[in-house]
Amino acid sequence: MSQVEYTKERKVGEGTYAVVYLGTKQSSGRKIAVKEIKTSEFKDGLDMSAIREVKYLQEIQHENVIELIDIFLAYDNLNLVLEFLPSDLEKVIKDRSILFTPADIKSWMLMTLRGVHHCHRNFILHRDLKPNNLLLSPEGIIKVADFGLARTFPSAQEILTSNVVTRWYRAPELLFGAKHYTSAVDIWSAGVIFAELMLRIPYLPGQNDVDQIEVTFRALGTPTDADWPDVSFFSAYNKLQIYPPPSREELRRRFIAASENALSFLCGMLTMNPQKRWNAVECLESDYFKEAPAPSDPFSIKIS
Amino acid sequence: MKSLVDDYYDNKDMCPICKTDRYLSPDVKFLVNPECYHKICESCVDRIFSLGPAQCPYKNCDKILRKNKFKTQIFDDVGVEKEVDIRKRVFAVFNKKLEDFEGSLEEYNKYLEEIEEIVYNLDNGIDVAQTEEKLRTYEELNRQLIMTNMERNKQDLESFEQRQQFEKEMRMKKRILVRQIEEEERMNKEWAKKEIVNRLSSADDVDDVIEGVKNTVKLKKSSARRKLEELNRVMMNNPYLAANSGGPRKDAVPFTPFNGDRDVSKRYNLDESLYSDPFIKDLQERKDFIASGFRVDYVYSRMLTEAFMGLGCVIGEELQTS
Numbered sequence: 001m002s003q004v005e006y007t008k009e010r011k012v013g014e015g016t017y018a019v020v021y022l023g024t025k026q027s028s029g030r031k032i033a034v035k036e037i038k039t040s041e042f043k044d045g046l047d048m049s050a051i052r053e054v055k056y057l058q059e060i061q062h063e064n065v066i067e068l069i070d071i072f073l074a075y076d077n078l079n080l081v082l083e084f085l086p087s088d089l090e091k092v093i094k095d096r097s098i099l100f101t102p103a104d105i106k107s108w109m110l111m112t113l114r115g116v117h118h119c120h121r122n123f124i125l126h127r128d129l130k131p132n133n134l135l136l137s138p139e140g141i142i143k144v145a146d147f148g149l150a151r152t153f154p155s156a157q158e159i160l161t162s163n164v165v166t167r168w169y170r171a172p173e174l175l176f177g178a179k180h181y182t183s184a185v186d187i188w189s190a191g192v193i194f195a196e197l198m199l200r201i202p203y204l205p206g207q208n209d210v211d212q213i214e215v216t217f218r219a220l221g222t223p224t225d226a227d228w229p230d231v232s233f234f235s236a237y238n239k240l241q242i243y244p245p246p247s248r249e250e251l252r253r254r255f256i257a258a259s260e261n262a263l264s265f266l267c268g269m270l271t272m273n274p275q276k277r278w279n280a281v282e283c284l285e286s287d288y289f290k291e292a293p294a295p296s297d298p299f300s301i302k303i304s
Numbered sequence: 305m306k307s308l309v310d311d312y313y314d315n316k317d318m319c320p321i322c323k324t325d326r327y328l329s330p331d332v333k334f335l336v337n338p339e340c341y342h343k344i345c346e347s348c349v350d351r352i353f354s355l356g357p358a359q360c361p362y363k364n365c366d367k368i369l370r371k372n373k374f375k376t377q378i379f380d381d382v383g384v385e386k387e388v389d390i391r392k393r394v395f396a397v398f399n400k401k402l403e404d405f406e407g408s409l410e411e412y413n414k415y416l417e418e419i420e421e422i423v424y425n426l427d428n429g430i431d432v433a434q435t436e437e438k439l440r441t442y443e444e445l446n447r448q449l450i451m452t453n454m455e456r457n458k459q460d461l462e463s464f465e466q467r468q469q470f471e472k473e474m475r476m477k478k479r480i481l482v483r484q485i486e487e488e489e490r491m492n493k494e495w496a497k498k499e500i501v502n503r504l505s506s507a508d509d510v511d512d513v514i515e516g517v518k519n520t521v522k523l524k525k526s527s528a529r530r531k532l533e534e535l536n537r538v539m540m541n542n543p544y545l546a547a548n549s550g551g552p553r554k555d556a557v558p559f560t561p562f563n564g565d566r567d568v569s570k571r572y573n574l575d576e577s578l579y580s581d582p583f584i585k586d587l588q589e590r591k592d593f594i595a596s597g598f599r600v601d602y603v604y605s606r607m608l609t610e611a612f613m614g615l616g617c618v619i620g621e622e623l624q625t626s
Contacts, residue, residue: 062565110561118565155606156584173595179596180596180597181597182596182598228595229595233594273597
């Protein structure tokens with residue numbers, strides 16, 4: 001039985017549908033995390049997010065995506081054996097005692113976007129990117145994790161739910177309730193994460209879904225039909241307060257430490273119109289990554 | 305009550321010799337001498353040391369002080385002040401850099417360790433005479449080298465200052481140009497608006513007029529914009545930057561955004577003009593699709609990639625490697 005192969009040593013966390021334990025793979029001594037999905041409580045089968053997680057993590061292998069090592073069943077529970085990752089970006093941002101440099105931010109963005117690019121080229125939408133889901137390995141490598149909301153790119157006429165992505169990282173088309181969105185929603189989240197890394201406070205902290213629309217447009221300007229064709233089609237577009245888009249100078253003041261290329265990179269990811277928003281390839285080819293300072297070596301970033 | 309009085313006498317704004325304090329004479333200035341770091345006001349220094357070296361006026365301090373060694377205290381904490389002075393003195397003598405050790409980091413670290421040892425000894429009064437002797441001998445032996453290094457440090461500092469100056473100027477210029485461009489664009493917009501209204505009063509074809517005015521605006525590529533491009537080019541070839549960053553990064557792997565992991569060779573060529581799918585073309589026109597950011601090229605690229613994916617796989621080879 002594979003149970004002997006993996007031990008659960010310590011409980012490290014509990015979510016609504018899973019409990020996470022720290023353990024060891026007996027044959028190699030490698031540290032692992034075991035995610036035990038609570039199935040017995042649900043009479044109607046497995047939780048949707050568990051299925052999604054297994055389905056997509058099995059498909060993807062990349063340095064910047066969490067590795068699914070194994071799956072086993074024990075006492076009617078489904079157990080996912082995942083790579084052990086001790087920290088995440090949310091912890092790093094919140095811990096005031098940790099100092100990081102623009103080069104560190106660049107390195108993290110680079111690793112995140114490589115992970116996102118890999119998902120997108122395999123036609124997988126992550127749909128829940130946030131600092132909390134960007135885990136850090138002991139070597140300082142960023143791993144995109146939590147594929148509980150992931151899905152494949154829709155075929156042309158398929159309808160998607162717009163109720164995805166944690167609120168603060170939700171793209172404007174999702175706030176409007178779009179049903180045919182694209183991988184651009186993940187890029188928006190990456191842009192908000194980039195802003196948060198620079199500011200060290202959440203960039204667009206809406207208190208509820210309505211407030212999120214307000215906060216987003218106050219910071220980045222209300223889109224119009226001119227720069228986002230047919231945006232007024234959305235029913236939620238009515239009665240919106242019209243804010244002017246921020247000038248370059250205003251952005252410069254908000255992100256004092258950012259270079260011009262960093263600002264262009266940010267604006268590219270936070271473009272309102274999803275058709276014009278940069279895709280993962282454009283982001284990675286940005287001059288921001290080419291200019292000095294060069295991205296730090298992940299291993300050299302001190303995070304504890 | 306006692307603490308209040310103590311506070312008053314411990315007040316650091318009072319000279320302990322002549323009892324002048326800052327409250328009554330706001331111009332009072334305090335000086336210290338690196339021999340003992342006792343604080344004395346300027347007028348006392350003038351009074352006591354004008355006639356030549358004399359003993360420190362503090363009780364139980366037998367140091368002989370000279371007037372020309374007195375200086376203003378920079379750090380509040382005398383301990384810090386003292387250490388900084390010692391460091392200044394030691395670094396003026398031990399002024400080698402990593403480059404002087406032909407890249408041997410170990411040698412350089414040993415050298416730094418030696419410096420710290422001397423600073424620590426002098427700061428804490430351990431073997432002072434011996435350490436001072438060591439410092440002097442080193443200075444005697446390496447006089448020539450110390451002079452050249454001093455010259456080099458001065459040059460480094462100068463070029464750094466020049467570079468900062470240069471970058472500051474460039475940034476200033478850029479700001480001004482960007483503001484100019486913004487201003488011009490705003491004017492152009494207003495002009496276009498007026499022009500359209502003017503021309504419409506005498507013309508019939510609305511679209512033609514609007515198109516015509518827009519084209520004129522486009523052609524007006526302003527001189528400020530050209531200057532900005534020029535400036536960006538200059539900044540890219542920043543002579544100071546190139547001289548500084550070119551050296552140590554040579555051995556590093558050149559930066560690749562995709563970490564070398566990118567398949568640029570597509571297995572198909574999409575020619576949309578040859579392929580017209582009425583079903584998808586229809587979706588492309590629908591408002592809910594347009595507004596959601598729906599992209600036909602994404603749909604096509606997914607379908608085609610999936611269709612031709614297998615062409616890159618040779619199963620025989622994969623079985624062998626696994």
